[in-house]
Amino acid sequence: MVSGPSVVVIGGGWAGLTAAVAAARAGWRVTLLEASRHWGGRARRQFLSDSRGERLALDNGQHILIGAYGATLGLLEQLGVPWQRQLQRLPLALPRPDGSGLVPPGWAAHLPAPLTLVATLLTARGWGVRERAAALSRAARWMAQGFACRPQATVADLARGLPARVVADLIEPLAVAALNTPLHMACGATFLRVLRDALRAPAPAGLSPSDLLLPRNDLGALLPDAATAWLQAQGAALRLGLRAVALARCGAHWRIQLDDGAALYTDAIVLATPALQAARLASTWAEDPACPATQADALRAWAACASALAHIPIATVYARAARGWRWRWPLPLLALPCDPERAPAQFVFHRCGGNEENGALLAAVVSSPAPQWNGRRAGLAAAVTQQLAAALACPGVQVLATVVERRATFACTPGLQRPPAWLADGLLAAGDYVQGPYPATLEGAVRSGLAAADILRRLPWPQPTVQHSATDGQRHR
Ligand SMILES: Cc1cc2nc3c(=O)[nH]c(=O)nc-3n(C[C@H](O)[C@H](O)[C@H](O)COP(=O)(O)OP(=O)(O)OC[C@H]3O[C@@H](n4cnc5c(N)ncnc54)[C@H](O)[C@@H]3O)c2cc1C
Structure with missing residues (x-):
């Protein structure tokens, strides 16, 4: 039976599920709240x-x-998800319906990722010598520069001077897939970081970091089903259809007001909602007259940064x-x-x-x-x-x-300010938008959940205390 301190994770998307699993593994008594009727958030069945x-x-x-999503694949492995069967492995390819586009030749399948990319560019169908030479020399330049660029550069800046066909067949689809942001707005540094990881990050045995991994079943069958089953088996409390509406400090604990009138008391909170909802929740405590002025200022600054994201x-x-x-x-x-x-x-x-x-x-x-x-x-x-x-x-x-x-x-734009994971003592955030190296992706969400649990692990271990208010005791027993 787990008897550690308590944490309530608010939000059951991939970040919240990850934070809940990692906190439970570290001995925290976990309650996971999800406002909607399903687990998985923006990646759900x-x-x-x-x-x-x-x-x-x-x-x-x-x-x-992709194969470079090490945190996500590691989590699936820990939960016993047979991800090798659930994910269809494909080479990094961007084929067009007419047979043109980028597909690595069969003979390059077992080469290291950078050489596979070279082979793909050399054999791209529909490209002439000019396109091949320009794409190869630009890729070589990015590698030589350690996949770094000016912080203010957009992907359009990185692609300047490349033939239109190279931009249309290679740069644009990669940037859309990785950053979901139009080229003229997309952050060049993040684009290069994802490209670097896809070429160089370690990948599980049998995978290349650049491999594309397509779920064979729905997304619920990938992480949410396994994570919630595992959490349940550990004695975690899983609450669907319950929305957190306000936070307050109550002595040594946090109090979470729920939309059904009940409240939860806990040692720590991980806000794993989308940015805007996390900002609103943080503001409820910042605007509470009982909130100390310095903490209120810090929370307002955090909320302003989170709400400014487009x-x-x-x-x-x-x-x-x-x-x-x-x-x-x-x-x-x-x-x-x-x-x-x-x-x-x-x-x-x-x-x-x-x-x-x-x-x-x-x-x-x-x-x-x-x-x-x-x-x-x-x-x-x-x-x-x-x-x-x-x-x-x-x-x-x-x-x-x-x-x-x-x-x-x-919108993953150059120089973007993303809020940090730490808001106040025992109040943390996880989510794809929290400071981190990745754009808004499953890997970014999972990494943020792990990072929040890591901060929890380093907090001084408080006494176990989860209590339920009178209404909560009646409603959520
Ligand atoms: C259509 C689409 C395609 C995508 N394609 C890709 C892709 O190909 N590859 C990739 O890596 N990423 C992709 N993404 C991005 C990826 O899905 C997200 O980055 C990731 O799911 C975000 O997870 P999260 O846990 O940070 O947030 P969310 O999934 O948004 O989870 C937050 C949860 O908090 C809950 N919540 C909100 N307010 C409250 C409250 N007050 N109380 C309780 N619960 C609350 C919400 O209901 C939600 O379930 C795509 C996203 C979309 C929408």
């Missing part, structure tokens, strides 16, 4: 039905991991191809020729799952949709359908759902 009544376990958006949407159009149409490309993803106004999807994925006899399942991703699509889900889906019909020779596509995540990721 979502059920959809097609017109034939088939129920499909899909996601709130197509996700992709966010970028991602839309995913799930669709069924007509019966009889077959996906004919060797890899299950394609980079699409796109135009924000008429052909807005940058990628299309051939999704596993579902009965292929009912038609191949497709997920088309629109990163940062143009403003004209705001509030026009049906129009966006129609444009993507037409785009797929033209690019894949795939007429008669039936749209299953268009999922728009308005605040999918923070």
Whole structure:
């Protein structure tokens, strides 16, 4: 039976799940609160039905991991998730539907990641000598500079002078996939850091850091199911559908006011909500007359930094191809020729799952949709359908759902100020937006959860104290 100090993790996305698991492993008694009815946050299972009544376990958006996501893969390993089976391993490739684009040749499959990249650039279909030479010399320059650049450089600055085809086939899809931020706004230093890790970071045996890892099942089956089952087995309290609305210091403890009128008392809190909600929660204590002035100032500064982050949407159009149409490309993803106004999807994925006899399942991703699509889900889906019909020779596509995540990721811009993990004694933050080397990604979220638990581990060990208020005792026993 765990008898350590108590921590309440507020938010059950990948950062909160990670913080909860890591804190429980360190001996903390964990309560995990999630405001919605599902675990996983922005990377969660979502059920959809097609017109034939088939129920499909899909996601709130197509996700992709890479071999360099060491913290995420390590966590899955610890939880006993058979990730080698659950993730489909692909080489780093950006193929186009017409056969052009970037695909490493078969003979390069077992080379170290930097040499595979060289082979890919040398053999890119549709590129001439000028494109190959320019791409290779730019990659060599970035490597020689240790993948560092001016802090204020954008990805567009890094790509200046490269042939348009190299930007369209290589730089743009990589920046969209990694940073979800348009090139002219995207942070060059973060882009190079992700590229460096994809080429040089250690990867688990049998993987290259640059490998793309596509979930074979829904995202719930990857981390949230395993993490919540593990936490339950450790005696952690898991609360779905409960929202934290205010924080206050109460003697030696923290008090968390919940939206059902109850309250929780705990030694420590990890705020693992998105940035804006974390800022609001931190402000409730900062504006409490009982909050000491210096702490209130620090919390206000933290909240201002978190609320200043801009966010970028991602839309995913799930669709069924007509019966009889077959996906004919060797890899299950394609980079699409796109135009924000008429052909807005940058990628299309051939999704596993579902009965292929009912038609191949497709997920088309629109990163940062143009403003004209705001509030026009049906129009966006129609444009993507037409785009797929033209690019894949795939007429008669039936749209299953268009999922728009308005605040999918923070805009990863140069010189961005991100708030730190530490807010006050026993009050920490975890989330993809918290200071760290990664853009808004699963790996960034997992790393932040581990970092918060690491800070908890270094706190002086308080007496075990979780108590429930009278209402809480009645409502949450
Ligand atoms: C469509 C889409 C595609 C993406 N593609 C990729 C990809 O390919 N690769 C990649 O690595 N990353 C991708 N990302 C980014 C990745 O999903 C996020 O970086 C990551 O999931 C963020 O996790 P988090 O735990 O920090 O935040 P969240 O997932 O937002 O979790 C926060 C949780 O807090 C809960 N909450 C909020 N307020 C309260 C409250 N007051 N009380 C209790 N609970 C509360 C929320 O309901 C939520 O569940 C994508 C994101 C989206 C949306």
